[in-house]
Amino acid sequence: MLIQYILILAMALAFVTTWRRAMQNVIRVSEAIGWSLIWIAASVVILQPEVATRLANLFGVGRGVDLVVYASVAGLFLLVFKLFILHESLERKLTDLVRRDALRDVKPPHE
Amino acid sequence: MKVIAVIPAYHEAGRIEETVRSVLPFVDGAVVVDDGSGDSTALNAAAGGATVVRHRVNRGQGAALRTGTEGALRMGADVIVHIDADGQHDPMSIPNLIAPLSTGECDVVFGSRFLGKEAIGMPTSRRVLLSAARTFNAFAVGVPRRVTDPQSGYRAMTAPAARAIDFRHDRMAHCSEILRLVTRSGLRWREVPVCVHYSSESLRKGQKPWDAARIAWQLLLGAFTN
Numbered sequence: 001m002l003i004q005y006i007l008i009l010a011m012a013l014a015f016v017t018t019w020r021r022a023m024q025n026v027i028r029v030s031e032a033i034g035w036s037l038i039w040i041a042a043s044v045v046i047l048q049p050e051v052a053t054r055l056a057n058l059f060g061v062g063r064g065v066d067l068v069v070y071a072s073v074a075g076l077f078l079l080v081f082k083l084f085i086l087h088e089s090l091e092r093k094l095t096d097l098v099r100r101d102a103l104r105d106v107k108p109p110h111e
Numbered sequence: 112m113k114v115i116a117v118i119p120a121y122h123e124a125g126r127i128e129e130t131v132r133s134v135l136p137f138v139d140g141a142v143v144v145d146d147g148s149g150d151s152t153a154l155n156a157a158a159g160g161a162t163v164v165r166h167r168v169n170r171g172q173g174a175a176l177r178t179g180t181e182g183a184l185r186m187g188a189d190v191i192v193h194i195d196a197d198g199q200h201d202p203m204s205i206p207n208l209i210a211p212l213s214t215g216e217c218d219v220v221f222g223s224r225f226l227g228k229e230a231i232g233m234p235t236s237r238r239v240l241l242s243a244a245r246t247f248n249a250f251a252v253g254v255p256r257r258v259t260d261p262q263s264g265y266r267a268m269t270a271p272a273a274r275a276i277d278f279r280h281d282r283m284a285h286c287s288e289i290l291r292l293v294t295r296s297g298l299r300w301r302e303v304p305v306c307v308h309y310s311s312e313s314l315r316k317g318q319k320p321w322d323a324a325r326i327a328w329q330l331l332l333g334a335f336t337n
Contacts, residue, residue, distance in 0.1 A: 088336045095174045095281050099181070102144070102164045106182045
């Protein structure tokens, strides 16, 4: 089906980009392996949708596509939470800078 | 013993001078942290006799308190008193707060609105919310149930205790965070009754019931942030 061709092409592109970034030292090799496993697993599910259904049955979910949706929601939740934590970390760094600036002229009493 | 009051202030131009003047008779100095206000909070605080430090951008009450605490330590404070800028906290309670510190009985003293002195003008909704917050603090944050006031910003601590309490929450969650840090450390702490006056103005600007959810969220994020 056309959708399979498009998705497989996207996965191949993602795979190539991942390893190009690893070669450019933008990401670590361990990260590239992790992402590659995700692209390969997605490719397997795209080419053999019944694999997802078998996996879904293992978890007690009726259809493979439902399992993919549930997993995606969980994955996106984790990603958003990670972004929140990153944002909080940046906020704290900003506060440290603002504090250092605010206290610049506060000197001990004997000075 | 040098006692310095730390007063975080944001858009408090109308009240800060009076607050500083009412606090100064009970302490040796006051540090007002103007938390990026767009009004004359800093000028009015200085006119009242406080040392003013200024955040260039608004960072929240917790951040301002920490800045003020570090400023007070640099100024040679032996005891630091945290007090709100909006006049809710009655400065007459400061001697009660610092007494256990000056005798060496405690390292940190928390003011409580629920130890006999009736808070003036506290709405029932706030009372119910604080009761729920106390339970939340016990189960989710790990603050002992014997702490009667889960959100009191009126507290005093010795300089070594102030250096030891590494609170990092910039906004409203710092109260629960400080309680957790103190009660789980080796610091000696106690609650004493304090008098708090609520006015329509302070209630308008103060915490709202839905802030409870925000505090819980901040605490959750803080647990995962370095």
